[in-house]
Amino acid sequence: MSLFTLPPIPDIPVTGEAAGYPVRRIFCVGRNYAAHAAEFGNEVPEQPFYFTKSPANMVLSGAVTPYPSGTENYHFEMEFAVLIGAPLFRASAEEAAGAVYGYACALDMTRRDLQARERKQQRPWDLGKDVEASAVIGTATRAADFGPVTSQRISLLQNGAVKQDSTLDLMIHDVPAILAHLSGYYHLAPGDVILTGTPEGVGPVQPGDKIEGQIEGLSPIFLEIAAPD
Numbered sequence: 001m002s003l004f005t006l007p008p009i010p011d012i013p014v015t016g017e018a019a020g021y022p023v024r025r026i027f028c029v030g031r032n033y034a035a036h037a038a039e040f041g042n043e044v045p046e047q048p049f050y051f052t053k054s055p056a057n058m059v060l061s062g063a064v065t066p067y068p069s070g071t072e073n074y075h076f077e078m079e080f081a082v083l084i085g086a087p088l089f090r091a092s093a094e095e096a097a098g099a100v101y102g103y104a105c106a107l108d109m110t111r112r113d114l115q116a117r118e119r120k121q122q123r124p125w126d127l128g129k130d131v132e133a134s135a136v137i138g139t140a141t142r143a144a145d146f147g148p149v150t151s152q153r154i155s156l157l158q159n160g161a162v163k164q165d166s167t168l169d170l171m172i173h174d175v176p177a178i179l180a181h182l183s184g185y186y187h188l189a190p191g192d193v194i195l196t197g198t199p200e201g202v203g204p205v206q207p208g209d210k211i212e213g214q215i216e217g218l219s220p221i222f223l224e225i226a227a228p229d
């Protein structure tokens with residue numbers, strides 16, 4: 001028995017499955033496409049690096065979320081999300097590849113001005129990245145139904161105009177490599193979701209904007225930005 005009741009964290013819907021996928025943790029990979037690192041003048045990391053988003057800051061596709069407070073430069077980042085399906089700790093890439101439950105479209109919404117300011121001052125990115133309603137997740141597809149991750153197209157439309165357009169083979173660190181690396185630091189388990197980084201073309205949103213993200217073979221993701229609350 002708890003002292004009070006928290007708002008429930010929604011399960012991620014899964015195509016062809018009556019039950020949803022419950023979320024425990026959300027990890028995000030930084031700078032995993034060379035062309036995105038270049039658009040901010042950043043070096044490409046030799047090893048993947050991470051930040052996290054609270055599951056309480058997750059919303060599902062179709063959400064209408066207010067433009068957040070404390071920023072004048074709120075950005076979209078379209079990403080390929082990986083849902084873990086089996087325990088992984090200090091795993092090899094081969095073991096990691098077999099532990100994926102499924103995949104989904106995701107948006108890593110970002111207060112870019114605060115991320116840049118905090119990075120410059122060598123502070124953590126939380127104000128820039130762990131923004132309320134900033135982890136947007138679409139309906140998942142089971143790994144076996146999706147098939148191998150190859151050169152599927154990943155794209156984002158803002159009010160119908162294409163802003164991001166790339167392919168999954170351009171990830172610097174591929175899915176097994178990311179999971180193997182991350183499992184050196186965490187006991188990964190079902191409920192853990194990893195956003196694998198964004199391609200180039202990120203940009204600001206405004207209230208009233210309609211965002212649609214697409215990855216070949218997955219359900220599309222939708223987000224609408226409302227006026228600040």
Ligand code: MN
Pocket residue numbers: 028029030077079108197198
């Ligand atoms: Mn990102």
